Amino acid sequence: MGVIVEVENVDEDDAVLIPPSNFSMVEDCIYRSSLPQPSNFPFLQTLNLRSIIYLCPEPYPEENLEFLKSQNIRLFQFGIEGKTEVSLPVLKDSIMEALKVLIDVRNHPILIHCKRGKHRTGSLVGCFRKLQNWCLSSVFEEYQRFAGVKSRTTDLTFIEMFDVLSLRQCLYSIIYQYQGASKKRRLMYQDENLQKPRLTSF
Numbered sequence: 001m002g003v004i005v006e007v008e009n010v011d012e013d014d015a016v017l018i019p020p021s022n023f024s025m026v027e028d029c030i031y032r033s034s035l036p037q038p039s040n041f042p043f044l045q046t047l048n049l050r051s052i053i054y055l056c057p058e059p060y061p062e063e064n065l066e067f068l069k070s071q072n073i074r075l076f077q078f079g080i081e082g083k084t085e086v087s088l089p090v091l092k093d094s095i096m097e098a099l100k101v102l103i104d105v106r107n108h109p110i111l112i113h114c115k116r117g118k119h120r121t122g123s124l125v126g127c128f129r130k131l132q133n134w135c136l137s138s139v140f141e142e143y144q145r146f147a148g149v150k151s152r153t154t155d156l157t158f159i160e161m162f163d164v165l166s167l168r169q170c171l172y173s174i175i176y177q178y179q180g181a182s183k184k185r186r187l188m189y190q191d192e193n194l195q196k197p198r199l200t201s202f
């Protein structure tokens with residue numbers, strides 16, 4: 001016997017929320033995707049974004065800039081070339097600086113994207129996962145899930161060789177800078193043997 005379901009009339013003006021391709025939540029208040037199109041703007045509004053990390057060297061599209069301005073969203077651009085072979089020092093520096101923006105909760109909620117949300121975005125997220133102490137096989141599986149058949153061994157090698165130790169050292173200095181005079185419990189990492197930066201009195 002069939003079931004009859006009454007459906008209320010849907011207002012034609014109701015916006016259909018369409019996420020950008022390759023959209024996904026990385027962590028609470030951290031998202032990833034391809035370059036958002038104007039049709040994706042209503043969806044992005046629901047995320048209440050405070051910042052966007054853009055990993056391409058090309059100028060940000062004018063329509064997107066206007067949207068960011070209207071929503072008071074800050075843009076952080078790190079111009080990583082989309083070629084297979086990228087200068088490792090340049091790539092490392094760009095990823096390191098992008099990570100500093102990514103892990104600063106003052107920038108959350110935040111969206112990471114490149115052009116298609118695969119290689120450059122996947123490399124940044126992969127290094128972020130290493131900072132979270134994910135095992136390498138899980139990091140690679142996540143990267144390959146988004147990159148698909150276009151997975152790059154150069155990206156996987158970069159993620160594997162990326163040294164999060166130097167970033168953690170930097171984080172310690174930031175933590176002490178903000179909480180050095182506070183009695184609040186300081187943020188700590190699982191690496192108990194990691195040497196903490198030395199405080200200098202000025």
